[in-house]
Amino acid sequence: MSSTAAARIADLLEDVPTASNPPGRLPAPAPATEEPPGADGPVLVVTVVWGDLAQVPADLHVTGHYQSVAPAAAELALDRAISVGPRRTITEHTKLGWLGAQLGEVTYFPCKGGGPVRSAAVVGMGPMGTLTERRAHQMYASLLGEAVALGHVGTMATVLVGSGTGNLTVNQAARALVGGFAGVLAATGPAKPTPTPTLTQPTPAPAPAAAKPTPAQPTSTPTPTQPTSAPVPGLTEVFVVEVDRLRAEQLHLALTRAAAKLPRLRIGPELREESGGRLFAPSAAVYALTALTALARSEESAAHDGDPHGTDPTDREEVLRTVLAGFAPDIRREIREQLAHLAEVERTDLSLTVGRALDDPEGSGSGSGSVPVRMSVQSGVGGLRWAALTGRATVPERLVPVDMDLLRELVERLTEPTVEDASELPDLLSRFVVPPDFQRLVTDDATVLLELDRDTASVPWEFLAGTERAGGEKRDPLAIRTQLSRQLRTPYSRVMAEGLSDGPLRALVIGDPGDPEKGFQLPGARTEALAVATRLKNLGAKVTLFVGAANSTRQPGIDPARRLDVLRVLLCGGNHIVHYCGHSDFDPTGTGRRTGWVFADGLLTAQELALLERPPRIVVANACYTARLGSATGPGTRGAPPGVADQSPWGNPQAALVPSLADEFLRMGVGHYIGAAWRIPDDQGVSFAEEFYTHLFTGGSGEAPPTVGDAVRAARKRLYDQRAVGQRPPDTAPNGQRWSAWAAYQHYGDATDPFVRPAPSDRPGGS
Structure with missing residues (x-):
């Protein structure tokens, strides 16, 4: 294609920044000089902004938040804007269960200051998948009512909450916003003429002459001389921000249509442009397709309609022939016909999808490349x-x-x-x-x-x-x-765990702590504990090791695993990793059921660790269900103590064991609990642990640290690839355990959580 043809096609892309069509600031909305007919009460201006939410100055910035869902897109951008250091505020609150996010519930966050975001909040969207247009209507009403009640908020910046991931269409979400806002305005009733309140607005950045006002400067604030209406107390303008240009156009059109008959809710007549606006691949394709359809019109239609881009029909035909030159004649004819039909469709009615992630891989406003x-x-x-x-x-x-x-x-x-x-x-x-x-x-x-x-x-x-x-x-x-x-999904909140910034990295390893006189001895657990301790030391961790009960065969130079000694190290040692190999059980005695690890002198549960100031970051437990603690059942039986089997509708206490253990330890503040849901062959338990820790300490790609989830995946894959190695005859029980050991390991926590270890110590790992 010639450069001339390419330039002319670029010129046809309306409002799209290209080499031949440089970006320019859009004109500011014209200030209103009079109220629409019938406006008897507060009037609120809603302005659609093409830009990045975190770069639009306003008194309050708000995004939506699903229950238990980590921030992404606009919410993640807002989280970055308000957070100081590597720990992101909204993300951490989500992981710890501190955000209720009930429908319409508004939660505020402090801001670091010094930028466009002065105050931030999230509005609850409820559980994911439950946001309907009716519920979104309620959510928007709650949000505006909250903002109005604050009194000191003059401008609020938000996004079209509920449409970012396809839960609602743009039209549905726009109708919900307009309906929710209109209900709040109606509830305020007619207002008497009062002086316009003095608002503390964000200081706008210096602008060149004739530049449009920033969104922080309301474009249609009513004056005290207007007798028929008054602004919403304090709040004068809401900016609905969209990072993608085509979606911003679609949003502006949808809001304008939805609010056409609502005089007290005024939609700004034009898009406002601010920093950070982008044009993603699907939208760019729509603009290009729109330009191409204009070329396919007949000469008569082009002459009748006029050519807004200054090209005559001969030039347009030359460009179209250049574009279609690589196709067979029959295909070129069909393309022309279809493009002519498509020319009748407004670009705001078009949408395209791409087969792979082309947008921001970090999910800062649009992409989904790394969104789980x-x-x-x-x-x-x-x-x-x-x-x-x-x-x-x-x-x-x-x-x-x-x-x-x-x-x-x-x-x-x-x-x-x-x-x-x-x-x-x-x-x-x-x-x-x-x-x-x-x-x-x-x-x-x-x-x-x-x-x-x-x-x-x-x-x-x-x-x-x-x-x-x-x-x-x-x-x-x-x-x-x-x-x-x-x-x-639990009703409780978790405590915040201290990070791994203060080295050295410490690990506690416990193996075979059960009483051999009660049939709880596990030689394979000893082997795993010794192997794990050796691997962790070689990887640079300082390891504390306990193996065997006090009345069992002792390992030379290694302390026995007494419950009190283990508790002392847990409470006082500041361990980042805890690895346990042994039996686990339910304790049905007392006022409530407890789940924990079996020691010769009792059950160690998360309740004993409630006073931990620094819970371990990762707990790995190859802990099989024993079904004998506190019950009369004999060795070797799979019968459960009374009341245990009914903890799961499946009636299998083994299946309920790991979730029960994970529930207690996560409540204590542990970030990740990795446990085996059934008995694992000894060598495969060692293999999983060695691969997990090796990948956790040395994995990752480039500068990105390894994630806990990828370390678990690597360890599972190692067992999966080895499942046929060392098979026993089909009629022996270990055969099935070996084949399925990879699936026994369950990971409770955020798989995307990176593992950043402290700086290596000058001293070798401890004993």
């Missing part, structure tokens, strides 16, 4: 309640009918399964439990975070496999292809 797939699976009456949230789409919450008796049997057979069940049943789990549209949301490179309740946490989700082609070649399970972790 979040799936919520909750138990419900007659089935499971599913919802999903990705960087590209939101799947609304729905109840998926599931025969619970069949699911109970499936969970039972996939908990410590035989080789046959481990090979054949995962595909059934994926097809029977997971809706097809949820299957399509999962890709090989997307991290998967499963939000579960205590019931659905008993399902071995690590066995999930892709179901792209029925009867086709089987793919590796999802937990092998990508990072997969679990998060428990």
Whole structure:
């Protein structure tokens, strides 16, 4: 294509900054000189801004927040703007469960100052997948009512909450905003003429002559001489910010249509341009396609309509021929015809999607390259309640009918399964439990975070496999292809754990602490503890090691694992990592059930660690269920103490063990709990631990530190690749354990959490 043709096509891209069409500031909205007919009461101006939310000056900045969902897109940009240091404020509050995010609930955050963001808040959107247009209407009414009640807020900047990930369309979210705002304005009633309140506005940056006013300067503040209306007390203008240009146009059109008959809610007549606005690949394609359709019009139509870009029909035809030169004649003719039809469609009615992530990989405002797939699976009456949230789409919450008796049997057979069940049943789990549209949301490179309740946490989700082609070649399970972790939906808040900035990195390793006289001795747990301690020392950690009960065979030079001594090291030692190998159990005695690790002198639970000022960052527990503590059942039985089996609807205490342990330790403030859901062959327990710690300490790519989720994935994959090594005859029990050991390890925590270790110490690792 010639440079002349390329330049002319670029000139046809309306308002798109290119080499031949440099960016320019849009004209400011014309200030209103009179009220619309019938405006009897406060009038609020809503201005659509093309820019970055964090760069638009205003008194208050607000984004939406789903329950338990880490900030992304505009919320993440706002989080960065208000945070000091590596710990992001809104993100940390989310991880710790400090944000209720009930529908319409507004939570405020302090700001570091010195920038356009002076005060920040998030408005609750409820659980992901539950935001309908009606609920969004309620949310917007709550938000505006809160902002008006503050009194001192003159300008508020927000985004079109609810539309960023496809939960609502732009038109739906715009109608919800207009309806919610209008309801608040109506509730204020007619106002008497009063002097305009003095507002403390953000100081705008110096602007060149004839430049438009900044969004912090209201463009249509009513004057005291207007007798029929008054501004909303304190609040005069709301900026609805959109980072993508085409979506900003679509938003402005949708708001204008929705508010056309509401005189007390005025939509600014033009888009306002501020810093940070971008044009993402799908929108750029729409602009280019719009320009191309203009070229396809007939000469008569072009002459009749006029040429706003200053090109005559001959030039337009030359450009179009250049564009289509590489196609066969029949195809060129069809393209011309279709482009002519498409020329009748407004560009604001067009949208395109791309097959791969082309936008910001950090999710700062648009992209989804690294945004994890979040799936919520909750138990419900007659089935499971599913919802999903990705960087590209939101799947609304729905109840998926599931025969619970069949699911109970499936969970039972996939908990410590035989080789046959481990090979054949995962595909059934994926097809029977997971809706097809949820299957399509999962890709090989997307991290998967499963939000579960205590019931659905008993399902071995690590066995999930892709179901792209029925009867086709089987793919590796999802937990092998990508990072997969679990998060428990709980009603409590967690404590903030101290970071790893103060070295040296310390680790506590406990092996085989059970009483051998009661049948709790595990030689394999000793082997694992010794191997883990050696690996951690070689990786530079300072290790404290306890092995065996006081009345068991002692390891030379190693202290026995007494519960009091372990508690002392936990409370006073400041350990970042705790690794436990032994038995676990439920204790049904007393006023409530407890879950913990079995020692010769009792059960060590998170309750004993409640006074920890610094909970460990990571807990790894190869802890199999014993079912003998506090019960009359004999050695070797899988019977549970009274009241234990009913902790899970599946009736399998082994399946409920790891979620119960994770629940207690996460409540204490532990960041990650990694546990085995059934018995693991001794050598595979060692193999998992060694691969996990090696990847955790030395993994990562480039300057990016390794994530905990990727270390778990690497360790699972090592066991998955070795599952056929050392197989025993099919009629022996360890055969099935070896084949499925990789799926036994469950990770509770945020898989995307980076592991940043302290600076290495000059001294070698301790003993």
